[in-house]
Amino acid sequence: MRSEHEKTDKGTEWAARRGGRPDFIQASVCAALTLIVWAGPSAAASEPTGSATTFSVSVDLLDDWGSGACGEGVVTNNGSVSSLWDVSVDLPGYVTSYWNSEISYWTHSDDDGGAMSHSWRVVGDEWNRTLEPDASTTFGFCLDRTQEPEAPPAHDPGMPMEDHPHSDMAGDFIDLATFGLTYGSDHTDHTGLVGGRTAITTEALLAYNNLRAFAGLAPATLDEVGAWAFANNLTNNTQAWGTDQMGVGLWYAMQGAKVGWMADDSFDPQVVADIERTARLGVLEDVMAMVVAYGHEGFAEYLTENGHAETFNNTLKMEPHYGGWMHDRAHGWLSIENVAIAHDVNHLTVLSHDQMQPFMNDTWDWPQWPALEVSQARVLEYFQSMVVLGDPLGNHLDDLSGPPFENSDIPLPAGC
Known part of the structure; x- marks a missing residue:
């Protein structure tokens, strides 16, 4: 609003x-x-x-x-x-x-x-x-002039997460707001988390590294993902300041985990909206059925057998606009197919207010027009590049079958 x-x-x-x-x-x-x-x-x-x-x-x-x-x-x-x-x-x-x-x-x-x-x-x-x-x-x-403003929800980076109204229920993960919080669009703070949307936490890094393990890749840290984003023109600035590299790393780890699991021959942007909405409705069984239908062969079984399904589901619920990082830190300027920039394509995981459509702009139900001109194949490859930390304009994760690689000891930031 x-x-x-x-x-x-x-x-x-x-x-x-x-x-x-x-x-x-x-x-x-x-x-x-x-x-x-x-x-x-x-x-x-x-x-x-x-x-x-x-x-x-x-x-x-x-x-x-x-x-x-x-x-x-x-x-x-x-x-x-x-x-x-x-x-x-x-x-x-x-x-x-x-x-x-x-x-x-x-x-x-x-x-x-x-x-x-x-x-x-x-x-x-x-x-x-x-x-x-x-x-x-x-x-x-x-x-x-007759109305007194109320201070925004607590967003002091030094505030303990147990006092944070949307910290992880088990207290095991760090909220993105710890790395900084800005107010620049809807869904940036806790008052905007509606319809099952949740705050971004380092549980997304866990889901991200679970996907990397399925792809046969070693776990990555927030700093490593953030450094990749800065090096590939996927941020507002060319230089990281303060905790920006870790925050950007968490944001792109979340994006990669949300989309990078999908198979090339079954990718459809609408599925991203459908599975996010389904996760936010709290129907894990239906979410996993969609992973079977649209994901890489064996990925659904991998999640279930290793106890990763809930973490994957929780990451799907996270709101990309939360904390203002999508616009104020992770606004990628990389040109994609000469019709859009990375920021536009990042909107794939932002849904309309009723959560029925992808590629939307906040809750005003405005399509992110440039992103609609990018080919679907390139959109998926872009998100898969976040998983492998490769060229955002390259090709990745073809015919992934999931090697037996278990990553139970995934590094999280200090304090997790």
């Missing part, structure tokens, strides 16, 4: 009038601010090491009725490279609706509890998030 609360009648009316009457703003009361902000490392798009990306944003309150207001912001890329914009602005109220962007609440690190405006993080939509040097884009919002 676009906002956490229903739009006010005033805000809805203003948005409608703004779209149909551009001259309306000329008669409005304007309160303008100009802020110079910075883009963190995760917000830069293929930025050369050492180059600076600086954005400026001017925010105008164009219609102010006391208890609330509506306005617009203009973001400009003042840097020298094409970049993903990510800005922080102070707004005098609680944002109730927004458009041409994603807006989420940020608490001030120096908040002393006194009267102050509220800081909000703003990132672009799919269509306007990348800005060329000197280019600008516009976003809109409405706010309510």
Whole structure:
């Protein structure tokens, strides 16, 4: 959903009038601010090491009725490279609706509890998030001055996972939020985990390495998977920062485990949606029947005989948008068949709101159009490359029959 609360009648009316009457703003009361902000490392798009990306944003309150207001912001890329914009602005109220962007609440690190405006993080939509040097884009919002914002769900990377509302029930796995959590699209935090969707945890690495074992490959660590992703232009940046390499590694391990088990001659993107939905409905027997029908020969038996079926099923439930990593860390820029980039194809495992269709964009039921132009064979090979850590544009896992390789001692990050 676009906002956490229903739009006010005033805000809805203003948005409608703004779209149909551009001259309306000329008669409005304007309160303008100009802020110079910075883009963190995760917000830069293929930025050369050492180059600076600086954005400026001017925010105008164009219609102010006391208890609330509506306005617009203009973001400009003042840097020298094409970049993903990510800005922080102070707004005098609680944002109730927004458009041409994603807006989420940020608490001030120096908040002393006194009267102050509220800081909000703003990132672009799919269509306007990348800005060329000197280019600008516009976003809109409405706010309510009578409503106090609530802090987002706990996402302190140092917080013990037992206090995390969506940590693994057995406490055996680490939540992706431990490596960082951002708010940039629906399903990024725990409030968006609906319809059986679950948080991404290191249980996905277990499922991933189970699949690697079936393929006769030794277990891989999060750092190894992450290093592969960075080396193959499957990330926002060319350089890892902080725990980014481990987080990206977990994210791509999850993606590989979700899709890489499918056989070449039976792959169909719709099956990905069907099996994820079935897993989220809690019907393990039906999930395994689909693995028999669409997976590599012997894979279903391998999972069952070695006690790996539940881990595989749990990984299918995980929401790729969780934690913001899909857009803010794992936004791959690799060109695929000259019609899409890796990020578009990564949307295979993102489903429509009713979870009936693959290749969707958040919960607004918008298809990821460029990905639909990529051949099905290339889509599967791309996901299989995550399993073997090979060329994302190469061919992998043909006629896999599953050698007798058991990986009971799979390495997990410290603390698992």
